[in-house]
Amino acid sequence: xxxxxxxxxxxxxxxxxxxxxxxxxxxxxxxxxxxxxxxxxxxxxxxxxxxxxxxxxxxxxxxxxxxxxxxxxxxxxxxxxxxxxxxx
Amino acid sequence: xxxxxxxxxxxxxxxxxxxxxxxxxxxxxxxxxxxxxxxxxxxxxxxxxxxxxxxxxxxxxxxxxxxxxxxxxxxxxxxxxxxxxxxxxxxxxxxxxxxxxxxxxxxxxxxxxxxxxxxxxxxxxxxxxxxxxxxxxxxxxxxxxxxxxxxxxxxxxxxxxxxxxxxxxxxxxxxxxxxxxxxxxxxxxxxxxxxxxxxxxxxxxxxxxxxxxxxxxxxxxxxxxxxxxxxxxxxxxxxxxxxxxxxxxxxxxxxxxxxxxxxxxxxxxxxxxxxxxxxxxxxxxxxxxxxxxxxxxxxxxxxxxxxxxxxxxxxxxxxxxxxxxxxxxxxxxxxxxxxxxxxxxxxxxxxxxxxxxxxx
Ligand code: SF4
Numbered sequence: 001x002x003x004x005x006x007x008x009x010x011x012x013x014x015x016x017x018x019x020x021x022x023x024x025x026x027x028x029x030x031x032x033x034x035x036x037x038x039x040x041x042x043x044x045x046x047x048x049x050x051x052x053x054x055x056x057x058x059x060x061x062x063x064x065x066x067x068x069x070x071x072x073x074x075x076x077x078x079x080x081x082x083x084x085x086x087x088x
Numbered sequence: 089x090x091x092x093x094x095x096x097x098x099x100x101x102x103x104x105x106x107x108x109x110x111x112x113x114x115x116x117x118x119x120x121x122x123x124x125x126x127x128x129x130x131x132x133x134x135x136x137x138x139x140x141x142x143x144x145x146x147x148x149x150x151x152x153x154x155x156x157x158x159x160x161x162x163x164x165x166x167x168x169x170x171x172x173x174x175x176x177x178x179x180x181x182x183x184x185x186x187x188x189x190x191x192x193x194x195x196x197x198x199x200x201x202x203x204x205x206x207x208x209x210x211x212x213x214x215x216x217x218x219x220x221x222x223x224x225x226x227x228x229x230x231x232x233x234x235x236x237x238x239x240x241x242x243x244x245x246x247x248x249x250x251x252x253x254x255x256x257x258x259x260x261x262x263x264x265x266x267x268x269x270x271x272x273x274x275x276x277x278x279x280x281x282x283x284x285x286x287x288x289x290x291x292x293x294x295x296x297x298x299x300x301x302x303x304x305x306x307x308x309x310x311x312x313x314x315x316x317x318x319x320x321x322x323x324x325x326x327x328x329x330x331x332x333x334x335x336x337x338x339x340x341x342x343x344x345x346x347x348x349x350x351x352x353x354x355x356x357x358x359x360x361x362x363x364x365x366x367x368x369x370x371x372x373x374x375x376x377x378x379x380x381x382x383x384x385x386x387x388x389x390x391x392x393x394x395x396x397x398x399x400x401x402x403x404x405x406x407x408x409x410x411x412x413x414x415x416x417x418x419x420x421x422x423x424x425x426x427x428x429x430x431x432x433x434x435x436x437x438x439x440x441x442x443x444x445x446x447x448x
Contacts, residue, residue, distance in 0.1 A: 007231060007280040007283070033206075033235070035238055036234050036235070036238065036342060036345045037342065037344065038344070046336055048231045048232065048280065049206045049228075049231075050205055050206025050235070051207075051234070051235040051238070053231060053234065053283055053284055053342060053345065054283035054284070054336055054337075054342050056335055056336050057335050060334045060335040063334070
């Protein structure tokens with residue numbers, strides 16, 4: 001879908017002169033501008049209309065999922081998440 | 089990365105939905121409003137509304153960038169195109185109606201209108217054809233504005249200028265709260281805009297308006313979880329700002345992008361399609377970049393336009409007042425193939441999303 005609103009996560013494979021080669025998965029590689037972020041090879045970025053607009057945190061992604069699972073087990077885990085969010 | 093972390097796990101979704109049912113009020117209906125076309129897409133595409141109890145209503149606010157671009161600014165782009173300037177725009181801006189014509193109509197009349205994927209494509213085009221004048225029709229929210237700013241600050245070729253038509257999300261959210269009979273009980277704030285402006289941009293909503301506000305990502309689980317977090321706040325009788333999308337959104341947001349935007353733009357009052365003028369809601373190139381401002385360069389002065397064609401209800405769709413199926417033209421006179429209003433044009437438009445998901 002070639003829409004401007006969509007921001008897609010991609011993995012940085014190569015960095016060169018303010019540009020990066022990123023992998024959208026399934027072998028779809030594209031050059032994007034990384035002037036708006038500080039990013040290194042191996043990190044994940046959110047790509048929007050040809051520009052990386054943010055670096056994604058893999059740890060946070062895993063953490064969110066872990067907390068969701070916990071939440072479903074026990075209510076107390078949400079408290080932890082909310083505190084974490086508020087302290088952030 | 090996100091795929092294999094399964095933010096779509098149906099089993100988890102079912103269980104979050106159970107939590108939602110437990111937490112939702114039993115009698116009074118609560119209204120949760122999101123302001124992002126991609127959220128509407130997730131909700132509609134995955135049928136999330138069907139998982140919600142009857143006391144939880146999720147409505148779509150003005151979250152589609154092409155839908156909120158006023159006709160007067162499309163008219164400016166059309167006027168430039170018909171004057172012989174090459175107009176470069178994002179794909180979904182092509183068919184957005186102006187007062188009389190869209191850019192696609194202008195193209196049918198022989199104008200040179202080209203679709204680009206990014207602002208830098210427009211720069212490359214202008215470099216390749218130095219004897220033609222190019223204008224980049226820069227629409228979109230805080231997600232696309234930094235890239236426009238970046239290309240302006242890089243000093244583009246002299247034959248390229250920018251028709252800046254960017255809009256800011258928080259002022260639109262404030263507008264919604266001012267509409268007396270809308271009665272919103274909570275906000276799902278847009279994840280991708282938030283990656284740029286950060287959580288802090290929404291502080292005003294819980295503080296000044298006592299509105300539970302949760303920034304959320306775009307997977308079905310993200311949205312369900314945000315709904316749950318809001319319901320929990322409502323139940324507790326509190327209003328907090330929470331972040332469901334911690335993997336992408338920080339308190340400060342993308343400071344680099346914010347600084348670049350501040351160097352390129354001033355924030356000014358501006359028109360939104362069907363919503364009128366909102367204070368401090370649009371961006372204008374700073375005085376020092378006037379050479380790249382298409383409005384200055386070509387002296388275009390269009391101040392008013394016809395935003396809503398007769399019979400179209402886009403102005404009500406964009407504030408979540410009615411659902412697309414309540415518009416008498418929906419899927420009759422107005423279809424994705426032959427759209428009447430802007431909400432049926434933009435890929436992120438509520439009418440278009442409902443039409444594509446065949447909601448009747
Ligand atoms: S269905 Fe068409 S005419 Fe009706 S509100 Fe939506 S875009 Fe406008």
